[in-house]
Amino acid sequence: MLQIVEDLHPEPSQAHDRYLQPKQAQRRRPTLYEDLLGDAIERTFAAGVHDLAGLVESLNRQGTTTPSGEPWTEANYGPVMAEMSR
Template identity: 60%
Template sequence: MQELYLNPHQARRRQPTAYEDLLGDSIERAYAAGVHDLAGLVAHLNRTGPNCPAGGVWTEDSYRAEIARLAAEC
């Protein structure tokens, strides 16, 4: 019997952009460092990047909007 599993890339329509890779890597590093709340994640992004695409610093609202935008593209 074939073992079933979720391939994390099975629903993706295209390769991630360099920006998306950087954002994902930064989020993963934040989680690995023990950051698990939105305020901490936003602070991590402001310290390490990537920059907020709208310019300026990341805020909780800009993070939510950017993640919603990226999710809508999937």
């Protein structure tokens, strides 16, 4: 049986590993920048783009930049996303 926990950020004592927690990998709430970037990525995937070249082109076309304000490239996407996940 699968149970969805309504609290997106349960206290550790409430988090049981057999429950699905939609944001279980988060260590903190996302920033406004991260929310907007996530929305831009979701729009890109919804438009049928599923390759890295198309993703970075779409992010740039939408006016989304890296956290340091630079355009997205295939070379910087992975390292920037890895840094943001820490």
